[in-house]
Every structure is written in structure tokens, then in C-alpha cells.
Amino acid sequence: MTAQATPRKPAIPKQALAAKAFHWVNLVALFAMMGSGLQIYNANPVFGGRAGYHFPDFLLLGGWLAGGRHWHFFFMWVFGLNLLWYGLYVFFTRRWKNRYAGKNDLEALQKSTNPRRRNYAVHRLVYTAFIPVLLLALLTGLGMWKPVQFGWIVAMFGGWQALRTVHFLTIPTVLGLMAVHSLLALNVGQWKLVRSMFT
Amino acid sequence: MSDFLRIGRRKLVSLGGMSLLLAACGRGSVQTQIEQKLFELSDPLNRSFEQLLFSSQRLAPEFQRQEIEPEALLVNTAEDFPPQIDPGTYRLTVGGLVKKPVSLSLEEIRKLPYRSEIIRHVCVEGWAAIVQWGGLPLVELLKFVQPKPEARYVFFRSAEGFRNSQGELYGFYETWDLASCVHPQTVMAYEKNFKPLPASNGAPMRLASPIKLGYKQIKWVTEIMLLAALPEQLGYWVDFGYEWYGGI
Numbered sequence: 320m321t322a323q324a325t326p327r328k329p330a331i332p333k334q335a336l337a338a339k340a341f342h343w344v345n346l347v348a349l350f351a352m353m354g355s356g357l358q359i360y361n362a363n364p365v366f367g368g369r370a371g372y373h374f375p376d377f378l379l380l381g382g383w384l385a386g387g388r389h390w391h392f393f394f395m396w397v398f399g400l401n402l403l404w405y406g407l408y409v410f411f412t413r414r415w416k417n418r419y420a421g422k423n424d425l426e427a428l429q430k431s432t433n434p435r436r437r438n439y440a441v442h443r444l445v446y447t448a449f450i451p452v453l454l455l456a457l458l459t460g461l462g463m464w465k466p467v468q469f470g471w472i473v474a475m476f477g478g479w480q481a482l483r484t485v486h487f488l489t490i491p492t493v494l495g496l497m498a499v500h501s502l503l504a505l506n507v508g509q510w511k512l513v514r515s516m517f518t
Numbered sequence: 519m520s521d522f523l524r525i526g527r528r529k530l531v532s533l534g535g536m537s538l539l540l541a542a543c544g545r546g547s548v549q550t551q552i553e554q555k556l557f558e559l560s561d562p563l564n565r566s567f568e569q570l571l572f573s574s575q576r577l578a579p580e581f582q583r584q585e586i587e588p589e590a591l592l593v594n595t596a597e598d599f600p601p602q603i604d605p606g607t608y609r610l611t612v613g614g615l616v617k618k619p620v621s622l623s624l625e626e627i628r629k630l631p632y633r634s635e636i637i638r639h640v641c642v643e644g645w646a647a648i649v650q651w652g653g654l655p656l657v658e659l660l661k662f663v664q665p666k667p668e669a670r671y672v673f674f675r676s677a678e679g680f681r682n683s684q685g686e687l688y689g690f691y692e693t694w695d696l697a698s699c700v701h702p703q704t705v706m707a708y709e710k711n712f713k714p715l716p717a718s719n720g721a722p723m724r725l726a727s728p729i730k731l732g733y734k735q736i737k738w739v740t741e742i743m744l745l746a747a748l749p750e751q752l753g754y755w756v757d758f759g760y761e762w763y764g765g766i
Contacts, residue, residue, distance in 0.1 A: 362643040369592075384642065385759040386553045392564055392761075393556035466640060467578040467729055467766050468571040474579075479638065479646040 332508055332515040341405045342516045348398035349497075351390055352456075353490055354380030358387025365483045392464075399457055420447040442503045445496055452492050459486035561761055568765045574697050578728035581636040581648050586711055590647030591639060593718045594732070596690055596754060601677045601738050605722045610706075614673070614743035617664040624708065624722055631658040633705055634712075637728035639735075640766050642755075651726040652709030657700040659742075665696075669744035672699045674725060677738040692725070692736040692753040693745075698765065703728050706739065731764040 358379040364371030381387030409415045424440035431437055462472030462482050476482040504513050593600075605624050613619040634652040656672075676690040698704060704727040708715050715721040720737025727735060733755040748762075756762045 359644060363641070363645045365644070368645065381553060382549050383759075385761075386549070388642075388761070389553050389557040389560070389759075393560040396560060396563065465568075465571060465766055466638065466646075468576075470579045479640075483644065 332512050334515050337405075337408050339516060339518075341401060341408075344397065344401045345405075348394045348401060349493060351380060351394040352398055354378060355387040355390035355394065356487075356490065358382075359384065359391060360487065365480075365487045395460065395464075402453060402457065419450075420444040438503070438507065442500075442507070445499050445503060449493075449496055449500070452489055452496065456486065456489035456493070459489070462486075557759075557761075564761065565763045568763050569697075572697065572729070572765055574701050578637055578703055581638070583636065583650070585648050586636060586650055587647045588711055590645065591649050591710075591719070592641070592645065592647075594641075595718075595737075596678060600717045600720075602717060603677055603722055603738060608722045608740075610723060610740065610742070612659065612663045612742045612744075614745055615666040615669040616744050617666060618662070620663055627654055627706070627708070627723070630654050630662065633702075634709070635703055635705070635728070637703065639726075639728070639732060641732040642760065642764070650709070650711045651705055651707040652712070653705040653707035653723070653726070655702060656704045656706055656725070657702060659706060660700060660744075663744075665744050668746045670696050671745045671748050672696060673743040673745055673749065674736045674739050675741040675743075676736050677740050690736070690738075690754045691751065692734060692756075693748055693762070694725075694730075694734065695763070696744075698727070698729060701727065701729055729765060731766055733760060734764045 357374045358381045361373045361379065362384045363369055364373065366372065379387070381390045409418065420440070420443040424443050427433075427436050427440040428444075431440070458472060459476065459482055462469050462476070463486060466473045466479070466482075473479060473482055476485055501513060504516075508515075608624055609621045610627065611619070611621045631654060632652065633655045634650060636648060636650045638646050639649050640646045672694045674692045674694070676692075678690040704725070706723050707726040708721070708723050710716065710719050715724065720739070723739050724737040725735045725739060734753070736753075751757055752762050753760075756764075
């Protein structure tokens with residue numbers, strides 16, 4: 320009887336080691352890709368050519384164009400292979416079956432009056448959206464690196480400038496998704512949930 | 519809710535800190551060391567991947583005449599002014615590991631096979647331009663001089679130079695792998711957009727190809743040498759730190 324009277328402490332969230340590793344590598348690789356990508360961008364901005372807006376030094380990685388390329392092509396492998404093994408992990412552990420947003424989440428957003436259920440649905444939509452955006456960044460990047468060998472990628476986006484624009488736009492999209500994803504996680508599980516993903 | 523906002527800020531600060539840390543790694547002597555390490559680790563992987571994708575026979579996409587972008591092709595020179603070469607006295611020498619070394623005038627080159635192609639020229643800086651190149655396919659020139667079996671690389675020398683603060687002239691040069699040289703769309707171009715090649719784009723003769731980045735396409739070519747191994751100096755921009763293979 321007395322045991323029931325003591326208030327229960329909220330459980331400390333636990334995450335799979337694979338999920339933590341994926342989060343760490345992804346975060347570091349993405350920031351390295353962004354810093355070195357902006358370095359490359361500055362050589363000839365997508366918007367406005369050589370005279371266009373140049374990003375300030377503190378956002379850049381690599382020192383100069385060739386240095387930025389070296390960082391970018393190194394972390395391209397880190398980022399791409401991290402995404403690949405995450406895909407394999409999700410596939411073989413069968414997490415893909417119920418990990419991502421589905422029809423029920425869309426229905427909950429339209430019909431449910433339960434705020435917690437709605438919040439959960441939004442969160443699932445946000446982190447599901449990461450997957451196509453990250454794959455899009457990889458695909459457009461591959462098209463820019465090898466426009467001859469992967470001419471169909473350039474053709475798919477309608478031309479070189481469109482390809483560069485889409486590749487660039489994946490940065491603000493990923494940053495936006497990251498912000499919403501972090502804020503939603505904080506809202507649901509406070510700091511200890513976010514921390515549990517990294518420690 | 520206040521708790522939520524406070525932690526939100528802390529999270530943002532830690533993310534900002536991480537990007538600052540990465541940015542700090544990107545400058546100074548630490549930067550040079552890390553960048554060099556990353557390059558040493560990933561360049562062999564990139565080069566193998568690029569060579570795996572490459573085929574000497576697969577053609578790059580070609581475009582229609584009305585798709586040419588005459589304004590998009592920017593001029594890059596190491597010197598402030600392009601070399602002015604008299605086409606009447608110009609000669610292209612081809613030597614090294616060949617059975618039939620030659621020295622050709624422009625007139626003699628024009629009598630050799632000709633190829634016209636409208637391709638996408640991609641610069642390492644990110645811009646690209648659809649341009650027509652016309653000239654002698656490099657593979658035809660190589661057939662003409664008959665490379666020895668041990669030849670594996672091709673060295674190009676340019677009339678362009680680079681002057682240091684004492685005014686001394688340094689050579690501008692480039693090296694290519696043989697497989698890329700025998701690609702049918704690699705040409706020694708003397709024509710741009712159906713007109714004689716202008717001096718600013720490398721007249722009287724430049725290397726042009728859709729399969730390599732722009733900095734590999736050396737202008738004002740005066741000498742070609744076939745080599746068994748890569749020399750210590752790989753190319754003007756490559757020796758500054760750009761990747762040697764530079765395939766696209």
C-alpha cells in the first residue's frame with residue numbers, strides 16, 4: 320500500500336547505441352558539409368554569380384576553394400555512408416515498419432483533439448521529412464560532382480543552375496527541420512530526452 | 519514552458535559552439551594540417567571512385583546550337599593578361615615516349631581530323647557554360663605520333679606564365695591520365711562557338727573536354743609530352759592543392 324503512495328519518478332529515456340551514433344555522426348557531418356559547402360558557394364555564388372552575396376568568413380570551412388572541396392568530399396563519404404548504414408539498420412531491425420509517419424498520423428492531425436497525439440504526429444512527420452531531404456542533398460551533390468557520369472541527374476532537375484539551387488536549398492531546409500525536431504523533442508521530453516540521443 | 523525555452527537556448531548555444539569549433543578548425547595552421555589529412559584520406563577513394571565510373575567510350579551529353587551560352591564562359595588566367603601568340607609562327611611539339619615526335623604548324627594541324635562538339639564546360643568554382651569547341655581530337659594526334667607502350671600520362675606545357683614578385687616567369691603546365699586523353703570528346707581546340715579561338719580563351723590552341731573540370735583544360739598549349747609516370751609537378755592548380763584527377 321505504501322509503495323503506491325510514493326510518487327513515481329519519470330523514467331530516464333534510453334536510446335539504442337546505433338541511434339546515438341547515427342545522430343552524432345550525422346550532426347558533425349552536416350555542419351562540416353555546410354561550412355565547406357558555403358566555402359565552395361563563395362567561389363561563384365548560386366545567386367548572382369561572382370558579384371553575388373558572399374557568406375562571411377566565420378561560417379566557412381576550409382580556408383579557400385580547394386580546401387573547402389577537400390572537407391566537402393571527405394565528409395561526403397562520412398555523411399553518405401552514415402545514411403547508408405542507418406538505412407540498413409532500420410531495414411534489418413524492422414524499425415521502418417512503425418518508425419515513420421504514416422496515414423494514421425495524417426488522420427490524427429486532421430481529426431484528433433488530443434494535443435499529445437497531434438504533437439506526436441507532427442514530430443513523426445518532421446523526422447520522416449529528414450530522409451527525403453538528406454537523400455536529395457546527396458543526389459543533387461552527386462549530380463554536381465559528376466555531371467557527365469550522372470547526366471540524368473542534371474537533366475532531372477532541368478539544368479545546371481536549377482541543380483545548384485536545389486542543392487543549396489537543402490541547407491535551410493535541413494536547418495529548419497533540425498530546429499523544429501529539437502524544439503519538439505524538448506517539448507515532449509525536456510532536455511534529458513535530447514541529451515539521451517547524444518550521451 | 520520557461521524551462522523549455524531556457525534549454526532551447528542552451529541547445530542552440532551548444533550547436534553554435536560546435537559550428538564555431540568546426541569553423542576554427544578551418545583556418546590557420548591547424549586548418550592546413552587537418553585539411554591535408556582529410557585530403558590524403560579521401561582523395562585516393564575519390565579517385566578510384568571516379569575512375570571506376572569513367573569510361574573512355576561513354577560520351578558526355580552534347581547540346582543544340584541554340585543552347586550555347588556565349589556570356590556564361592568566364593575567362594580565367596594566372597597572369598593578368600593572356601599571352602599573345604603569332605599564329606603564323608606558332609608550333610605545337612609532341613614528344614616524350616612516342617615513336618614519331620613532331621612539331622606542327624597551325625596549318626598542318628587544321629589538315630588533321632576535325633571534331634566539333636557543343637558540351638557543358640564545368641568550372642571548379644561552380645559555374646558552367648554550354649560552349650562549342652572545334653579542333654583536333656587528341657586521340658587522333660596521339661595516333662599520329664604513335665605512343666610507346668610504356669606511355670601512361672600526358673604532360674602539357676602552356677605559353678602562359680606566372681610572375682613572382684621579382685618578375686620571374688614560372689611555367690604553366692598540366693598532366694592528364696592517358697584514358698582521359700583518348701576520350702573521343704577531348705580535343706585540341708582552335709575554334710570556340712564556330713569562330714577562331716580568341717586569345718583570352720587560349721588561342722591558338724587549348725585543351726578542351728567535357729570530362730574534366732575547367733582548370734584541367736590548359737590554354738595556349740605549346741608542347742605535349744608522353745610520360746611513363748607522373749612528374750613531381752602535376753599541374754599549376756594541382757600543385758596549389760586542387761585534386762589531380764578532376765574528372766566530372
